[in-house]
Amino acid sequence: MKDSAPVGIDALAFAGPAGFVDLAELARARDTDPAKFTKGLGQHRMAIAGPCEDTVTMAVEAGAEALRTFAVDPDEIGTLIVGTETGVDHSKPVAVYAHELLGLSERCRTFETKHACYGAMAGLTASMDWIASGRARGRKALVIASDIASYGLGTPGEPTQGAGAVAMVVSDQPRLLEIRPSSIGDYTRQVMDFWRPLYSKHALADGHYSIECYLDALSGARMDAVGDRGDLLQQLSACLYHVPFVKMAFKAHQRELEMELGRTIRRSEAQEWAQLTESYEHLCAPWLKLNAEIGNIYTGSLFLSLIDLLRQAGKQLAGRDISLFSYGSGCGATYCLGQIGTEVGAWQTVIDPSESLASRRRLSIPEYEALVRAAEKADRTERLNPADFGLSGGLYYTGTRNDRRHYERG
Numbered sequence: 001m002k003d004s005a006p007v008g009i010d011a012l013a014f015a016g017p018a019g020f021v022d023l024a025e026l027a028r029a030r031d032t033d034p035a036k037f038t039k040g041l042g043q044h045r046m047a048i049a050g051p052c053e054d055t056v057t058m059a060v061e062a063g064a065e066a067l068r069t070f071a072v073d074p075d076e077i078g079t080l081i082v083g084t085e086t087g088v089d090h091s092k093p094v095a096v097y098a099h100e101l102l103g104l105s106e107r108c109r110t111f112e113t114k115h116a117c118y119g120a121m122a123g124l125t126a127s128m129d130w131i132a133s134g135r136a137r138g139r140k141a142l143v144i145a146s147d148i149a150s151y152g153l154g155t156p157g158e159p160t161q162g163a164g165a166v167a168m169v170v171s172d173q174p175r176l177l178e179i180r181p182s183s184i185g186d187y188t189r190q191v192m193d194f195w196r197p198l199y200s201k202h203a204l205a206d207g208h209y210s211i212e213c214y215l216d217a218l219s220g221a222r223m224d225a226v227g228d229r230g231d232l233l234q235q236l237s238a239c240l241y242h243v244p245f246v247k248m249a250f251k252a253h254q255r256e257l258e259m260e261l262g263r264t265i266r267r268s269e270a271q272e273w274a275q276l277t278e279s280y281e282h283l284c285a286p287w288l289k290l291n292a293e294i295g296n297i298y299t300g301s302l303f304l305s306l307i308d309l310l311r312q313a314g315k316q317l318a319g320r321d322i323s324l325f326s327y328g329s330g331c332g333a334t335y336c337l338g339q340i341g342t343e344v345g346a347w348q349t350v351i352d353p354s355e356s357l358a359s360r361r362r363l364s365i366p367e368y369e370a371l372v373r374a375a376e377k378a379d380r381t382e383r384l385n386p387a388d389f390g391l392s393g394g395l396y397y398t399g400t401r402n403d404r405r406h407y408e409r410g
């Protein structure tokens with residue numbers, strides 16, 4: 001099927017917290033072999049949000065950066081969607097705080113999407129539909145993924161935590177990635193693999209089952225998108241996946257290759273295993289560096305991998321086709337194909353978050369544990385001073401007074 005007009009991602013930016021934990025250090029503190037976290041899960045560091053850094057502050061920092069670096073006038077934004085599973089209120093959307101703090105026009109549709117790690121992809125495709133329907137009338141959408149992944153101290157999920165936001169401007173003149181609506185495939189099934197009851201700050205997960213659910217959803221969404229094609233991977237320059245931890249992308253890529261070959265790939269079969277690892281090293285591994293440094297940012301993690309690809313190889317891969325797979329527990333998923341913009345090389349440097357990542361502060365394990373405990377109480381704390389947590393120069397949550405959350409630049 002032919003797509004009528006181009007639509008896709010026109011601007012991208014990442015923002016995250018000021019502190020991180022080294023996973024080898026965490027492993028030692030938990031009496032675990034560090035190789036389990038670094039090799040078994042593929043993670044090296046995880047970003048940790050303190051009490052003054054929440055889903056709103058990260059969303060606004062990422063959104064402002066995307067608008068600034070890509071010179072998008074806030075008045076051009078006609079839809080704002082924040083995808084998150086770690087919102088700050090049962091009723092009021094993170095998006096409406098972000099709308100004010102980003103200085104967007106009142107003539108703007110604004111809402112929050114929640115479906116575990118799938119919220120931002122839901123927002124992206126909804127905003128593409130908004131543009132394709134003609135309702136946008138030349139305006140652009142701002143879709144922001146913002147989350148704090150938290151499983152609790154000492155849990156199996158602990159090494160797969162992280163925090164951060166990715167903002168994307170969606171338009172009919174996408175400078176970075178055109179997404180083909182006719183290539184979008186979807187999947188939904190009710191499963192209890194990961195959830196967060198209203199009474200809990202931390203997610204609950206049936207971790208190994210969630211991996212199975214992810215892979216089933218990949219099969220289903222890919223089948224809906226491209227049918228049983230056995231020649232897709234050789235035509236792609238990159239395969240991007242939802243990345244709760246880096247090793248998951250390997251498992252996902254294995255599933256995709258198995259679908260193309262029509263059989264299971266076993267480690268004991270040297271030739272097929274070599275084909276898998278070669279394909280993974282070529283199409284996936286290079287674009288997982290930021291995920292390994294930042295950790296799981298839930299709904300933004302697929303798009304963090306896209307930033308990683310564009311910052312490293314935008315120019316080299318300009319005009320090439322890639323695949324994207326988003327999975328949200330519970331569960332919902334989308335698989336789609338996109339084409340990298342031909343002028344993307346011009347934006348390669350500005351979307352690279354390396355400099356801000358290099359200025360993060362390494363937290364000792366006791367410092368990390370104290371921050372997590374303080375963050376648990378932050379919603380009910382009246383006054384928080386960012387300087388007490390070594391923070392300055394950004395937008396911060398400064399406490400809840402008279403049942404109202406307060407945000408200040410400091």
Ligand SMILES: CC(C)(COP(=O)(O)OP(=O)(O)OC[C@H]1O[C@@H](n2cnc3c(N)ncnc32)[C@H](O)[C@@H]1OP(=O)(O)O)[C@@H](O)C(=O)NCCC(=O)NCCS
Pocket residue numbers: 033035036037039040041156157158159160194205206207208210211214244245247248329
């Ligand atoms: C991912 C998760 C299930 C892992 O839990 P776990 O039971 O503690 O870890 P495992 O025993 O499965 O070990 C993880 C990996 O490290 C490997 N490993 C274990 N010890 C190791 C060591 N000393 N050296 C190298 N690798 C090691 C395991 O073989 C496994 O790799 P594999 O899956 O390729 O076989 C857990 O972190 C979790 O629940 N995370 C949250 C949910 C999630 O992220 N789900 C993903 C889909 S959305």
